[in-house]
Amino acid sequence: MKLLFQLSIRNLCRNKRRNAMLLVAIAVAVAGVNATNTLLRGYQYDMLESAINNLTGHVKVMAEGYVDDPNVKHSFELSSEQLPQLPEGMVVGWADRLRIPAVIMSERETRGIELVGVDPAKEDISFIGEAEIEGEFLQGADDGRVLVGKELARQLQTSVGRRLVLIAQGADGLNRERGYRIAGTFDADGTGLEKNYVFVGLSSLQALLETQAITELSVRVDREEQRLPAKSALRAAFPELQVKDWRELDPQVAEMFKFADASLFIWFFLMMGALTFGLVNSLIAAVMERVKELGMMRALGMQNSTVLVQVVLESIILMTVGVVSGTCVSLLIYWSIADGIDLSAYAEGAEMVGVSSVLQPVLLSEDVFLVAIMSIILGILASFYPAWRVIKIRPLDALRR
């Protein structure tokens, strides 16, 4: 094997120019695929992040019927202040909320919104915990002021410190009406959130609606893969309630998420397909130059399978060197853009669809590994045809050339 390996290396050195060009092409393709992957992953994770931040969490517990009719009647009580036992170290945070449709009125305008009663201390798991606030954030669960989106404030033609009136249905089916002072306005990615959500202290809202209940329990786990175990643990803990994960709650984003996964593969096969074409041609040239020599070795008794091994070996060596250098280049590219690419120049459009204006590339070692492995597999496959081309020629005919 050592001699075969040496032979392959030396054969590759025979045509330095051709192989160097091929190496550059492999490296560029691998670097390109990896760089694109980090951007696609960045976009995908951003999408996931906003879907989860969007008050969804990874997994959510709700009363039966709430999804179809989000109403205070479809609510439940959380008996203890403790989250039911979930696998150790999995849960990053959780929040109980009372979320109901409501009407909000300023002196000038009226809007339909979703009124969300929150415990501000628990909301570091959602976008509102990190949102930029003008004025003040809610001070506690019993804070009787509201937090409205910038866009909503603009539409209602109101501002921090002024009063708004909210009308919502209580547990008894009767409407409640109350005036609230605006504690602050929040800025979210995408005006959709700003128009839709109005936050108020949870206990304060419960008092208004004369209930102890909540409508949802949102749980955030550490990693996306923990979503399913967390879901089944919560199912076991709340057998009478509905437990859904973000993919079920936000099927559109879930589709987009899957599409991004598929794009990675499509892109890989496009780039690598073109490359493989070049590789096959180059290997054919390399073996055809040596057809006489290979014929002589076969005449001496070298098996056809050994010819194949030799061509495969050369291809693997080429690919490996190319992939390694390409991966190094892509790491350099990644580090140079690791702080994120500022898309604010095009952010007008981006904010509309709820994507943040800074694209943060995400480098997954699995992706890099997969690209490397698949490239090398492609390299092996690419050597079959050239090997077959020489094997097809009888040793005697090869010798006579």
Added chain:
Amino acid sequence: MTDPVVVCRGVSRTYQQESVPVHALSQVDFTVYPGEFVSLSGPSGSGKSTLLNIVGGLDRPDEGSVSVDGVDLGELSESKLAELRLHKLGFVFQAYNLIPVLSALENVEFIMQLQGVSPVERAERATAVLDRLGLADMLHRRPGELSGGQQQRVAVARAIVSEPVLLLADEPSANLDSSTTKDLLELLKQLNEEGMTIVTATHDTMVMSYALRQVHLRDGQIEHDDQVQSA
């Protein structure tokens, strides 16, 4: 008498040249016994190489049977034929046909690697053979750095290193001048005296003169087959 190394019976080989059949060999019977040094001679196109290639398992006859060392070649698959060539036959070709990117030593080792000989034994045997052929100082030179005569010696070393039952040489002197040819023939003679069976195809009278049996071909048939009294 001992069993023959090569037995050809009624061997015919016809090539199609632009749809004209060319009878390279017709109904040839040819037997080689251990220890013989046979030259196949005859004019160009008389079928010398064809016979040698058929005996060497590189070509198959259209008619007739060939056996080498008791094995009927007609029954072997391509892969088994390659195995037989690897383990039982040694080849020396007209052009030296060494692997240009391997040194003299590696060229000789390569064949043993294919045979699955261990690295230590490989290096030992290759060095010993090259040493014996007067190439001790050339072990690490690549073919391009060797003269024609030296390259042909390396090719002989490669052919005999695994002690084949039969050494086949097709026009081994074609690219050599007369003094290197003489050296090569002395080497072959010496190998033959040590028991190596040799069949060589040649139209070089000097090569013929070293052979102990001269088989003369014409138009794909054996014209005469003479034992030469060794001096």
